[in-house]
Amino acid sequence: MILxxxxxxxxxxxxxxxxxxxxxxxxxxxxxxxxxVTGPSGSGKSTLLLALFGLIRLTSGNIIFDGKRIDNINDxxxxxxxxxxxxxxxxxxxxxxxxxxxxxVMIPLxxxxxxxKEQFKRAGEILDYIGLSDRMEHLPRELSAGxxxxxxxxxxxIHNPQIxxxxxxxxxxxxTLSLEILEFMKKINQENKITIIMVTHSPIAAEYxxxxxxxxxxxxxxxxx
Amino acid sequence: xxxxxxxxxELWKRKSQLITxxxxxxxxxxxxxxxxxxxxVSEQNVARNLDNLGANILVLPQGASIDNYYxxxxxxxxxxxxxxxxxxxxxxxxxxxxxxKLTRRxxxxxxxxVLTGILPKSEIASKPLWQSSGLLGAExxxxxxxxxxxxxxxxxxxxxxxxxxxxxxxxxxxIAGSQVAKLLHLTAGRSVDIxxxxxxxxxxxxxxxxxxxxxxxxxxxxxxxxxxIENQVSAIEIMGCCNAISEGLLGKLRNILPDTxxxxxxxxxxTQIETNQLMKRVTLVMLIIIFFVGGISxxxxxxxxxxxxxxxxGILRMMGAERSTIYMMFILKALVLGVAGGILxxxxxxxxxxxxxxxxxxxxxKPVYIYLLWSILLSVAISLAGSLFxxxxxxxxxxxxxxxxx
Ligand SMILES: Nc1ncnc2c1ncn2[C@@H]1O[C@H](COP(=O)(O)OP(=O)(O)OP(=O)(O)O)[C@@H](O)[C@H]1O
Ligand SMILES: [Mg+2]
Numbered sequence: 001m002i003l004x005x006x007x008x009x010x011x012x013x014x015x016x017x018x019x020x021x022x023x024x025x026x027x028x029x030x031x032x033x034x035x036x037v038t039g040p041s042g043s044g045k046s047t048l049l050l051a052l053f054g055l056i057r058l059t060s061g062n063i064i065f066d067g068k069r070i071d072n073i074n075d076x077x078x079x080x081x082x083x084x085x086x087x088x089x090x091x092x093x094x095x096x097x098x099x100x101x102x103x104x105v106m107i108p109l110x111x112x113x114x115x116x117k118e119q120f121k122r123a124g125e126i127l128d129y130i131g132l133s134d135r136m137e138h139l140p141r142e143l144s145a146g147x148x149x150x151x152x153x154x155x156x157x158i159h160n161p162q163i164x165x166x167x168x169x170x171x172x173x174x175x176t177l178s179l180e181i182l183e184f185m186k187k188i189n190q191e192n193k194i195t196i197i198m199v200t201h202s203p204i205a206a207e208y209x210x211x212x213x214x215x216x217x218x219x220x221x222x223x224x225x
Numbered sequence: 226x227x228x229x230x231x232x233x234x235e236l237w238k239r240k241s242q243l244i245t246x247x248x249x250x251x252x253x254x255x256x257x258x259x260x261x262x263x264x265x266v267s268e269q270n271v272a273r274n275l276d277n278l279g280a281n282i283l284v285l286p287q288g289a290s291i292d293n294y295y296x297x298x299x300x301x302x303x304x305x306x307x308x309x310x311x312x313x314x315x316x317x318x319x320x321x322x323x324x325x326k327l328t329r330r331x332x333x334x335x336x337x338x339v340l341t342g343i344l345p346k347s348e349i350a351s352k353p354l355w356q357s358s359g360l361l362g363a364e365x366x367x368x369x370x371x372x373x374x375x376x377x378x379x380x381x382x383x384x385x386x387x388x389x390x391x392x393x394x395x396x397x398x399x400i401a402g403s404q405v406a407k408l409l410h411l412t413a414g415r416s417v418d419i420x421x422x423x424x425x426x427x428x429x430x431x432x433x434x435x436x437x438x439x440x441x442x443x444x445x446x447x448x449x450x451x452x453x454i455e456n457q458v459s460a461i462e463i464m465g466c467c468n469a470i471s472e473g474l475l476g477k478l479r480n481i482l483p484d485t486x487x488x489x490x491x492x493x494x495x496t497q498i499e500t501n502q503l504m505k506r507v508t509l510v511m512l513i514i515i516f517f518v519g520g521i522s523x524x525x526x527x528x529x530x531x532x533x534x535x536x537x538x539g540i541l542r543m544m545g546a547e548r549s550t551i552y553m554m555f556i557l558k559a560l561v562l563g564v565a566g567g568i569l570x571x572x573x574x575x576x577x578x579x580x581x582x583x584x585x586x587x588x589x590x591k592p593v594y595i596y597l598l599w600s601i602l603l604s605v606a607i608s609l610a611g612s613l614f615x616x617x618x619x620x621x622x623x624x625x626x627x628x629x630x631x
Contacts, residue, residue, distance in 0.1 A: 055624050099234060107231075
């Protein structure tokens with residue numbers, strides 16, 4: 001077991017009253033799983049994804065990662081875990097607009113203070129792997145949506161994370177591109193044995209999951225395999 | 226890739242924003258550097274020029290300042306030449322030596338030079354008045370034993386540079402200062418056209434670093450004729466006996482010379498020192514204003530930049546950048562801005578001083594290199610002070626709320 005959530009509760013205080021974004025959510029993920037999280041809009045999918053590694057702090061509940069509790073550790077520690085073990089892919093690509101493809105991909109390595117030469121080597125290999133070696137010096141705005149998402153994927157795996165968190169990675173892409181990206185994620189999952197947790201609206205994308213979570217109103221309604 | 230490199234790339238890709246962010250600080254530093262460079266030179270210049278004057282009393286037309294005297298503008302006031310004789314024929318004792326002068330800035334060979342009319346020693350000495358009044362007499366000299374307090378240096382005294390009286394200077398002869406000689410390619414023996422009249426260059430003066438370098442000296446009568454202001458002079462330089470000065474020589478001179486300003490060099494120097502102190506106070510006030518205006522403007526720029534990059538900060542935090550890394554990113558940016566502002570401000574201010582100095586203050590301003598260091602330190606301090614708070618807020622941002630903002 002790589003990741004486990006126990007009775008996760010996240011409440012937002014809002015003018016309208018208390019919102020239970022996550023309402024006693026429990027689940028466990030094994031190493032190498034490809035987890036898809038589905039559910040209607042506002043059901044708490046993004047909240048769950050962001051809460052798992054401390055980007056959102058829980059109201060209550062436990063999170064266990066790699067055998068250790070991470071819901072009650074300090075920000076520095078959590079940041080360190082994100083830096084070394086987690087990769088993120090978001091619907092909006094989240095690339096840094098003024099950096100080129102290769103520079104964007106190298107950021108996780110820069111944060112780990114890996115020497116420049118090694119960074120270049122690894123970024124070059126990864127860009128080759130995802131088929132963007134001819135777009136290394138392009139800025140994000142000079143790339144198509146599908147290419148941008150591939151850069152984001154490259155960035156999420158360059159530091160060999162244990163787990164990838166993807167929030168609607170195909171949400172901004174047309175069906176053909178979506179399939180391409182999904183195939184890619186499958187490849188990463190199978191070849192590199194990286195665990196993936198992917199939030200999605202698309203039933204086709206959800207089919208890629210080896211484990212399926214369905215959320216409604218902050219609660220897990222079905223867990224399927 | 227490093228985070229520092231990311232900061233520099235961001236700065237470079239958004240150059241235009243950078244310039245607006247730097248504007249206030251750069252201009253502020255430029256103004257201070259310009260004021261300082263000009264005033265430091267004017268301070269040195271006045272002291273040096275006065276030291277080399279070879280006189281301790283100046284008689285100037287009413288309303289003329291020492292600056293008028295040196296810049297010699299075309300409309301600078303004059304006083305009647307008769308005053309020389311009035312002093313000589315008076316019963317006032319203690320005037321050791323006297324030198325009437327007429328100076329005007331004129332164009333010679335397309336260059337702006339200061340034409341100075343002087344009376345050579347021979348001409349003054351030949352005047353019967355001088356002998357009869359006994360001014361060059363030995364008994365007066367002993368009465369005027371050198372007095373330390375009035376002959377003391379202002380810091381630039383140099384025997385070599387000290388202006389020496391010219392023994393002879395015939396009509397149609399002239400003597401050129403080193404700078405003028407260079408500008409007009411003059412050598413001894415050649416002739417030069419001054420306002421339509423031919424003058425023979427009899428001598429080139431060695432470089433002194435004073436206003437004399439920019440001057441052409443000619444016989445006073447010739448100059449008066451050329452300028453069409455006969456029997457008028459710009460000033461009378463007097464070597465007064467020290468004891469006589471303390472016994473009220475100035476007052477006596479004022480009584481017989483209406484519409485003039487009679488001052489001692491000491492007074493001029495102390496006025497200059499007062500002016501410089503005033504300038505220092507003005508600079509201090511400016512410094513405080515610039516600190517606030519520059520600091521607020523940089524702070525505002527960084528705050529706008531932080532807001533614009535909220536999402537980027539969120540992305541970096543998501544990928545595992547620590548708060549301290551975000552903090553460092555903006556501090557580094559402020560540091561780079563500070564250094565750039567300091568260098569730009571120094572260059573701009575020095576350029577302004579060098580270009581405007583001769584026009585506004587009639588002096589040649591040279592770059593003061595140590596100001597570069599001060600400019601950078603000041604600018605960095607302002608920039609850091611202004612950026613601290615917005616940077617602190619940037620580091621505190623909650624990563625996820627910024628990620629959701631699209
Ligand atoms: N910062 C916040 N403050 C208050 N309420 C919030 C905040 N963020 C999310 N919520 C609420 O929490 C609930 C869950 O939101 P979340 O973004 O997780 O939904 P989601 O399942 O990802 O929806 P979608 O499919 O539209 O992305 C929603 O009702 C939302 O309004
Ligand atoms: Mg969502």
